[in-house]
Amino acid sequence: MxxxxxxxxxxxxxxxxxxxxxxxxRGRLLAAMTSPSPxxxxxxxxxxxxxxxxLRLAGAGAVGLTLAxxxxxxxxxxxxxxxxxxxxxxxxxxxxxxxxLAERATAASARTTDTYPRADQWLYTKSRIYVPGxxxxxxxxxxxxxxxxxxxxxxxxxxxxxxxxxxxxAPPVGPVTAGPVENSTGQRWAPAYLSSLPLDPxxxxxxxxxxxxxxxxxxxxxxxxxxxxxxxxxxxPPPRLRAALYTVVSELEGVGLExxxxxxxxxxxxxxxxxxxxxxxxxxxxxPETYAYLGGRRLALGDGERTSQxxxxxxxxxWVQEARGIVDRAGDLP
Amino acid sequence: MADxxxxxxxxxxxxxxxxxxxDDSSIIATSLRAPERFAELFDRHAAxxxxxxxxxxxxxxxxxxxxxTFTRAFEKRHHYDLSRxxxxxxxxxxxxxxxxxxxxxxxxxxxxxxxxxxxxxxxxFDEQVVARVSASATRKRIADAxxxxxxxxxxxxxxxxxxxxxxxxxxQALGVPIGTVRSRLxxxxxxxxxxxxxxxxxxxxxxxx
Numbered sequence: 001m002x003x004x005x006x007x008x009x010x011x012x013x014x015x016x017x018x019x020x021x022x023x024x025x026r027g028r029l030l031a032a033m034t035s036p037s038p039x040x041x042x043x044x045x046x047x048x049x050x051x052x053x054x055l056r057l058a059g060a061g062a063v064g065l066t067l068a069x070x071x072x073x074x075x076x077x078x079x080x081x082x083x084x085x086x087x088x089x090x091x092x093x094x095x096x097x098x099x100x101l102a103e104r105a106t107a108a109s110a111r112t113t114d115t116y117p118r119a120d121q122w123l124y125t126k127s128r129i130y131v132p133g134x135x136x137x138x139x140x141x142x143x144x145x146x147x148x149x150x151x152x153x154x155x156x157x158x159x160x161x162x163x164x165x166x167x168x169x170a171p172p173v174g175p176v177t178a179g180p181v182e183n184s185t186g187q188r189w190a191p192a193y194l195s196s197l198p199l200d201p202x203x204x205x206x207x208x209x210x211x212x213x214x215x216x217x218x219x220x221x222x223x224x225x226x227x228x229x230x231x232x233x234x235x236x237p238p239p240r241l242r243a244a245l246y247t248v249v250s251e252l253e254g255v256g257l258e259x260x261x262x263x264x265x266x267x268x269x270x271x272x273x274x275x276x277x278x279x280x281x282x283x284x285x286x287x288p289e290t291y292a293y294l295g296g297r298r299l300a301l302g303d304g305e306r307t308s309q310x311x312x313x314x315x316x317x318x319w320v321q322e323a324r325g326i327v328d329r330a331g332d333l334p
Numbered sequence: 335m336a337d338x339x340x341x342x343x344x345x346x347x348x349x350x351x352x353x354x355x356x357d358d359s360s361i362i363a364t365s366l367r368a369p370e371r372f373a374e375l376f377d378r379h380a381a382x383x384x385x386x387x388x389x390x391x392x393x394x395x396x397x398x399x400x401x402x403t404f405t406r407a408f409e410k411r412h413h414y415d416l417s418r419x420x421x422x423x424x425x426x427x428x429x430x431x432x433x434x435x436x437x438x439x440x441x442x443x444x445x446x447x448x449x450x451x452x453x454x455x456x457x458x459f460d461e462q463v464v465a466r467v468s469a470s471a472t473r474k475r476i477a478d479a480x481x482x483x484x485x486x487x488x489x490x491x492x493x494x495x496x497x498x499x500x501x502x503x504x505x506q507a508l509g510v511p512i513g514t515v516r517s518r519l520x521x522x523x524x525x526x527x528x529x530x531x532x533x534x535x536x537x538x539x540x541x542x543x
Contacts, residue, residue, distance in 0.1 A: 003526045007495040010389075010476050013456045017384035017396075022376075025384075025401035029376055032405040033369050118370045152370075195368070326370065 030326055031334075033115050098257045098272050102246040105291035109239035116195040116238070117152035117326045123191050124149050124334055125236045126323040128295075130264055132316055143264075145322075148234075149330040154190035158330035189235030199240055201247040208248065221252040222282075225274045229284055232293045236324035242293060246272070249284065261285055263295040264318040275301060280316065295320030358421035362414045372408050379422055380404065383429055389496050391436050392443060392455045399436070403429045418506070426497055427507035430489050441481045448478035472530065479529035487522040490515055 117123045125148050132141040147160040188211060198204050205224065212223045228245045231237060237245065249255055249272055258271040263285045271283040281299040286292070297318035325334020358375060365372035380400055387396040406428050414424060433440065447453045451474050480488060486508075493504045501519075505512040 003523050003530065004491070004495050006472060006476055006530070007480075007491060007526060010473060010480075011453065011456050011496075014385055014388045017381045017388070021397065022380050022384060022400065025380065025397045025404070026373065026376055028401040029404045029408065030370075030373060033372060033408060113369050115369045118373060121370070 026328075030328075098246075098250040098255055101257065101270065101272070101286065101288065101291070102243065102250040105239075105243035105246050105286075108291055109243045112239055114195070114199075114238035114240045115326070116191045117150075119151070119153040119192075121152045122149040122158075122327050122330050122332070123152065123236065124323070124325050124327050124332070125234065125321060127233065128264055128320050128322055130315070130318040149327070149332075150190055151330070152191050154192040156330075189231045191235070194231065194235050194237050194241060197241060197244075199244050201244050201251070204244050205248045205251070221254060222274065222276060225249055225252060225255070225282060229282065229296055232284060233296060233319060233321060236293075236321060239291070243291065246286070246291070249274075258283070264297070264320040265295070265322065267294055267320075269294045271297075285320075293321060357419035359414070359416045359419050362411050362421060363416055365408075365411055369408070372411065375407070375421060375425075376404050379425055382422075383425060386426075386492075386497055387429065387433065388455065390433055390492060391440055395436060395439070399429070399432050402432050406432070423499060423503040423506040426493055426499060426503075427509065430493070430507060434485065437485060444477040444481035448474045448481060453477070475529045475531075476526060479526045482529075483522055483525060484518075486514075487518045487525070490518040491522040491526075494519065 127146045127148075128143060129146060130141055130143045144161060149158040151157065197207055208224055208227050209220065212227050228249050231245060232242065252274065255272060255274050258273055260268060261271040261283065262268055267285075267287070269285040270288045271285050273281050273283040275281050279301045281301055282296070283299065284296050285294040287294055295318065298316045300314045300316055323334065327334055358378070361371060361374050365375075383403065384396055384400050387399045391399065403425065407425060410428070414421070418424070443455060447455075451470075453473070480491075483491065489508060490504055493499045493507060494501070497504075499507060501512055501515050505515045508515070
């Protein structure tokens with residue numbers, strides 16, 4: 001036995017590690033894979049940048065206001081508690097229009113890599129949906145929570161529905177349904193489908209147009225808008241694809257931007273909307289600073305045939321995405 | 335979206351090779367396009383790396399160190415030399431750097447073993463070992479030698495003795511020429527041999543029971 005063998009013998013009692021021991025470590029790796037790497041995060045603001053910014057602000061407007069602003073800025077930045085910015089433009093510059101929003105979302109995601117679940121992993125999404133009572137009745141609306149696990153290969157899915165009226169405590173996860181599942185609407189959003197979509201907006205639009213071709217009854221712009229809406233809500237696409245989808249809708253005719261809207265979870269965002277001839281407005285709500293998809297809603301415009309009973313501005317349906325993540329098993333939470 | 339959406343997952347065609355049929359470099363190459371595939375590398379190698387960390391640092395920090403190693407590896411995967419089919423030396427190299435930031439705790443562990451003859455790391459895995467460990471003066475001396483080695487010497491010695499890497503793999507892992515590996519190893523071995531008193535105590539014991 002030579003000296004290397006003696007070293008080899010030391011602590012040889014330590015056994016091969018159990019995969020269960022490594023479950024949390026694997027989870028941390030998966031989490032790191034779904035968020036931008038630290039190296040790619042925008043660098044923190046330095047003192048010098050702070051000073052420059054203060055000067056620029058000081059040169060911008062009324063003296064009294066800028067002095068106050070300057071002091072505020074210096075204090076908060078020197079505290080080094082700057083929130084991690086994801087926007088490429090300063091968040092205090094308002095978003096001018098839908099195209100502007102899409103451009104910024106694209107710039108912010110340009111250096112990230114989109115991550116999808118592996119074939120044996122699951123995409124978890126949690127949605128809250130407000131369904132109004134029947135039209136013309138006094139029936140109250142209902143809010144439901146939908147949790148869904150979609151396997152990466154798109155072949156299986158598990159769902160858990162909770163009604164706000166239900167007793168406290170989450171019910172067990174519903175049965176895992178095996179595919180293939182009938183695709184009745186021609187609209188798709190499974191991870192495997194999303195990862196096959198091109199990130200170039202023109203090519204993406206063409207793919208969506210082809211996949212939505214079985215809805216000839218609707219105008220092309222509305223079909224595309226609804227496809228994007230559904231992919232955002234049910235597919236929870238990662239940032240680059242998400243930005244490409246914003247770009248696709250930003251180029252549709254009749255699309256507009258509404259500022260300061262609140263989603264079902266009372267989060268403030270901007271609404272990308274498209275009005276329908278039936279008197280409803282469909283809206284995609286986006287966080288203007290992180291470009292995260294928040295949710296959507298359908299509003300009555302007050303002058304259409306389907307909304308004769310509803311007052312203008314009344315929310316007819318609303319939905320939000322509350323969580324998304326990649327997990328190893330159906331039923332796990334990210 | 336007038337109605338809550340009906341979930342309609344889309345089945346896809348297969349055609350993906352099973353992970354175990356491919357070498358590490360093709361997993362890393364795939365992960366450049368599909369980052370989530372990087373987890374396959376974890377599934378292949380994490381258990382082995384974890385055992386190595388436990389031997390050096392004990393069970394407590396091991397999981398953290400492994401998670402940190404794979405996270406760093408994921409971020410550096412663009413720099414991986416894809417001509418190297420086996421990624422283990424690369425992973426051991428990153429792991430060695432992460433272990434480096436726990437150097438003082440590592441050395442404390444060896445010193446405690448050298449002083450008391452009791453090794454909490456080994457005992458955590460095998461209670462029977464207590465008697466054997468305290469009976470062995472050799473272990474105390476080796477632990478003492480490990481505590482006294484330079485960082486580079488210890489890394490080389492343990493990658494070879496505990497990580498089972500070849501000289502060439504060790505050179506790859508540490509990013510140094512193979513000559514450096516040889517010289518560090520021979521220095522380390524000299525120090526261990528000296529700590530053992532210039533004789534091999536196992537042989538001595540066998541001769542004089």
